[in-house]
Amino acid sequence: MADIRLIEIKEEILADNKDLADEIRNALRKNNVFMVNMMASPGGGKTSLIVHTIRELKSMFRIGVIEGDIDSVVDAEKVAGEGVGAIQLKTGGFCHLNAPMIRMALDEMDLKNLDLIMIENIGNLVCPAEFDTGAHKKVVILSVPEGDDKPLKYPLIFSICDALVINKIDYLGVAEFDVDVFKERVLKLNPEIRIIEVSCKTGEGVQAWIRWLTDEINAYRNRR
């Protein structure tokens, strides 16, 4: 019998996805389009925050939205109702969006006539964290009723995001959620993360989110 050989590989499992994500960032750079990947649990407030953002920024930036959904078009219809273009990706059971899916969506969009693309990822705190979509910034939204223990249960997503939006702060006092403890847990995993507290329902804090996003878009455009 032939000898058993050991072949060293040391290759990142998702290297192909990462390479395509880098290509996507290059294509966006050519058109000066900024893309942000929004992640959260189902019901965390992704669609609501995207709708607020469209209302606040559509006079300033040309906006497009990529909606990831297992098998429905409800969110895309809500977003299109705000007067911006939305591409619906039905993932048919896939639990996350990856770079090839975003590439397909971008092929359907007119990048020359866009400034900002928001990706609404699949509602899930686990899988989307592993896959680079080609976005420039990653945002996780965590709503107060979900509990302040989530950074311990789903540490990866908190460790890789650039901003954390704590949504539904109108539930503070009703839900068992200690904002200080929560922030401390997140900051230990990721000291660079920007934390913004909002209520998409009352509108409180939404301006702070808009400022963060606008600053990021402008910084990106000025780096050209």
Added chain:
Amino acid sequence: MHELAVTESILNIVLKHAQANKAEKILSISLKIGELSDLVGDCIQFYFDYLSKNTIAEGAAIEIERSPVIFQCRTCSDTFQVSLKDSKDIVCPECGGIEVTFVSGREFYIKHIEVV
């Protein structure tokens, strides 16, 4: 839940390397996965057995080495392992410091394969 997509990538990578090395069969695949990742090992083997049918990787055993989540204390510089799922807070076991920095635990790569 994303194990299927991950397993497809693993299969593609190991087949590429096995072919480049003129291997006839892949016997085992060893992965290094950080504890921050929520991959389920049994699930990967299950998908792999299905996806690798009729390839030279059919029947290969997947071995996963989990690397722990490591933090470093900013007060005393001690590095220590943390099991995030069993702990409420991250505290330095050496000096009790709570100012800590995340060091590692996100590894996600293929170490090596055994082939004939």
